[in-house]
Amino acid sequence: MNLAVEEAIPRMVGEGKSPSTVRFWHNSNTIVIGCFQSAKLEVNMDACTETGTEIVRRFTGGGAVYHDSGNLNYAISLPKGHRLVPVGNLQSVFRRLSEGAVEGLRKLGVKAKFEPINDIQVDGKKVSGAAGSIRWNAVFHHGCILVGSDLSILGKVLNVPRAKLEDRHIASVQKRVTTVRDELGHDVSTREVRDAIVGGIESCYGVRVESGVLMNEEVVLAEELYQTKYSRLEWNLEP
Amino acid sequence: MIATKSERLRSADYKAPGGKLVRVRLKEEQGLIRSIKITGDFFLVPEESLGKLEKMLEDAPLREAELRLLVDRFFRGTGAQGLGVSSDDFVKAILSAKETI
Numbered sequence: 001m002n003l004a005v006e007e008a009i010p011r012m013v014g015e016g017k018s019p020s021t022v023r024f025w026h027n028s029n030t031i032v033i034g035c036f037q038s039a040k041l042e043v044n045m046d047a048c049t050e051t052g053t054e055i056v057r058r059f060t061g062g063g064a065v066y067h068d069s070g071n072l073n074y075a076i077s078l079p080k081g082h083r084l085v086p087v088g089n090l091q092s093v094f095r096r097l098s099e100g101a102v103e104g105l106r107k108l109g110v111k112a113k114f115e116p117i118n119d120i121q122v123d124g125k126k127v128s129g130a131a132g133s134i135r136w137n138a139v140f141h142h143g144c145i146l147v148g149s150d151l152s153i154l155g156k157v158l159n160v161p162r163a164k165l166e167d168r169h170i171a172s173v174q175k176r177v178t179t180v181r182d183e184l185g186h187d188v189s190t191r192e193v194r195d196a197i198v199g200g201i202e203s204c205y206g207v208r209v210e211s212g213v214l215m216n217e218e219v220v221l222a223e224e225l226y227q228t229k230y231s232r233l234e235w236n237l238e239p
Numbered sequence: 240m241i242a243t244k245s246e247r248l249r250s251a252d253y254k255a256p257g258g259k260l261v262r263v264r265l266k267e268e269q270g271l272i273r274s275i276k277i278t279g280d281f282f283l284v285p286e287e288s289l290g291k292l293e294k295m296l297e298d299a300p301l302r303e304a305e306l307r308l309l310v311d312r313f314f315r316g317t318g319a320q321g322l323g324v325s326s327d328d329f330v331k332a333i334l335s336a337k338e339t340i
Binding site: 034035036037038041059060061062063064089090091094117118131132133134135161 | 252258259260262276277278279280281282283284285286289320322323
């Protein structure tokens with residue numbers, strides 16, 4: 001249902017029915033694959049069964065990410081042409097709309113920086129990956145931040161193709177990622193990270209973020225999208 | 240993907256320099272692409288346009304000049320925007336597809 005809500009909000013923002021929105025959420029053990037990825041190629045199905053990991057496809061491109069309760073997702077939906085991203089170019093969307101999260105992580109003491117194409121890294125290790133789209137008359141950007149995720153499961157459930165590892169001169173997916181907790185050297189809750197990112201967004205973009213709940217129309221649309229798309233194997237697992 | 244007797248399956252995992260991974264699985268018959276599936280961790284907007292590219296490549300010869308023309312026409316015609324993948328990357332990924340058993 002989380003991925004259905006993820007699509008419902010920018011659709012409503014693009015229609016002018018919802019305000020510009022920042023949403024925070026997390027899933028229990030789930031692999032979220034990019035819309036162009038092949039589940040069969042990217043995911044170790046046996047390891048998913050063994051670890052009780054679900055597989056869901058999102059509507060944006062990019063690579064597979066592992067979600068668990070130690071992971072914080074943020075999603076920004078703006079109407080197209082918004083002052084923060086006036087140019088309809090995906091790279092500028094990623095760069096500009098990652099700045100709030102980078103600033104938030106820095107406020108916590110993590111030496112985060114945006115690394116094109118779509119990463120936030122700390123000393124060359126990825127702590128957050130972003131994806132996004134420009135559609136439905138909206139600009140959409142979402143990212144997942146590894147706060148205290150179980151990286152040992154991540155290494156098991158994702159198949160990282162040899163071509164990708166060789167290109168980055170690294171031995172495994174586990175070695176190229178880090179968590180906020182590991183970088184700080186102490187426990188940190190997803191709530192603390194969320195609050196820091198809200199602060200980062202406010203100071204970076206000169207906006208005020210007000211907390212709220214989903215609007216009724218957003219819930220209705222999300223339920224429809226869940227029934228017709230995100231709960232279906234043909235969307236999640238094919239091709 | 241299942242091939243008939245006269246068809247050959249070809250596949251490639253092509254890493255775009257400084258970009259993303261493009262994975263190609265195709266059926267080739269007498270030098271022509273009979274069907275093709277392109278997957279990967281790249282970005283392309285509008286997202287639905289990838290299906291159009293795959294359709295345009297059906298029955299295309301597996302030759303660089305023709306492929307380049309088709310992929311360029313796809314980007315011009317649809318106004319699609321790639322990130323982490325270019326027209327050249329799609330062509331190179333398709334041409335690098337090797338026969339699989």
